[in-house]
Amino acid sequence: MSAPKNAMRTPLGKVRHHGAGKEGTGHFIATRATSVALALLLPWFIVTAALSLRTGYLGAIDFLTTPVNAVGVILLVAIGFYHMSLGMQEVVLDYIERPLSKALLLLLNAFVPLALGVGAVFAVLIVNFGV
Amino acid sequence: MAGATRPGSRPVSPHLTIWRWHITMLSSILHRLSGIALYGAAIGFAFWLMAAAAGPETFAKVQTVLNAWYGQAALYLIVAASAYHLANGIRHLVFDTGAGLEPADADTSAWFAVLFAIAAPIGLWALVTFGA
Ligand code: HEM
Numbered sequence: 478m479s480a481p482k483n484a485m486r487t488p489l490g491k492v493r494h495h496g497a498g499k500e501g502t503g504h505f506i507a508t509r510a511t512s513v514a515l516a517l518l519l520p521w522f523i524v525t526a527a528l529s530l531r532t533g534y535l536g537a538i539d540f541l542t543t544p545v546n547a548v549g550v551i552l553l554v555a556i557g558f559y560h561m562s563l564g565m566q567e568v569v570l571d572y573i574e575r576p577l578s579k580a581l582l583l584l585l586n587a588f589v590p591l592a593l594g595v596g597a598v599f600a601v602l603i604v605n606f607g608v
Numbered sequence: 609m610a611g612a613t614r615p616g617s618r619p620v621s622p623h624l625t626i627w628r629w630h631i632t633m634l635s636s637i638l639h640r641l642s643g644i645a646l647y648g649a650a651i652g653f654a655f656w657l658m659a660a661a662a663g664p665e666t667f668a669k670v671q672t673v674l675n676a677w678y679g680q681a682a683l684y685l686i687v688a689a690s691a692y693h694l695a696n697g698i699r700h701l702v703f704d705t706g707a708g709l710e711p712a713d714a715d716t717s718a719w720f721a722v723l724f725a726i727a728a729p730i731g732l733w734a735l736v737t738f739g740a
Pocket residue numbers: 508509512513515516517519557558560561563564565567568639640641642643644646647650693694695696697698700701
């Protein structure tokens with residue numbers, strides 16, 4: 478760096494607040510790993526649902542109580558919600574600069590997919606095992 | 609920004625007023641748009657599953673929305689967004705290995721992703737309507 482010799486900042490002071498360290502690689506790998514799983518799960522679900530999901534309540538129950546479909550849908554929800562939360566975190570960090578808005582949106586992006594993901598998985602379990 | 613340098617020769621981000629239009633611009637922003645659209649679709653999917661667990665009356669309400677023209681249009685667009693995000697996501701994974709980054713190759717694969725997003729919902733609709 479081109480700082481003069483008598484600069485007041487310590488080397489640590491110069492590198493702090495230049496962005497987050499340590500976590501980026503994990504985020505990158507998690508995005509890629511979930512992408513590979515979703516590249517199989519998403520087309521599987523869309524094609525299977527379009528071809529075998531009959532209309533109406535009973536059609537949906539029929540579909541969701543087939544074990545392969547139940548397992549596939551639970552995997553799709555769990556991995557999909559994780560992936561989209563990782564992805565949206567990146568979008569928020571790219572566009573939102575105001576600290577309060579940024580913190581609120583990041584918090585929302587952490588809670589909403591988790592809550593809805595748990596709700597959706599629980600719904601598949603209720604459909605299969607009753608109340 | 610202690611210690612940060614900003615030489616004038618730093619690479620310029622692909623800003624719309626600086627670069628001529630090219631297909632890889634579109635493929636990039638469409639990945640983000642389709643990802644955000646799928647975020648919404650996934651929330652809808654969670655509510656669909658919870659409606660199925662809630663029982664026939666609740667499910668019938670969701671079904672009414674899905675069967676209306678706007679519900680059908682939304683499903684069609686969700687399939688298109690899924691097809692695009694899938695094709696371009698695989699393109700991203702290939703890029704991550706270092707392959708396919710030559711401008712000519714990147715252009716070709718970008719066109720493929722866009723055309724796949726147009727063809728996939730039509731193909732699926734045809735399969736459901738006329739096939740199987
Ligand atoms: C369940 C369906 C999916 C949802 C809800 C979803 C959502 C998202 C979102 C919100 C983003 C952030 C967009 C951005 O940073 O520009 C994203 C990024 C990404 N998605 Fe997906 N996605 C889904 C399926 C897939 C599939 C099937 C693949 C792979 C083949 C994939 C590959 C990727 C990749 C590689 C990125 C990172 C792009 C980048 O680094 O700029 N996604 N996704």
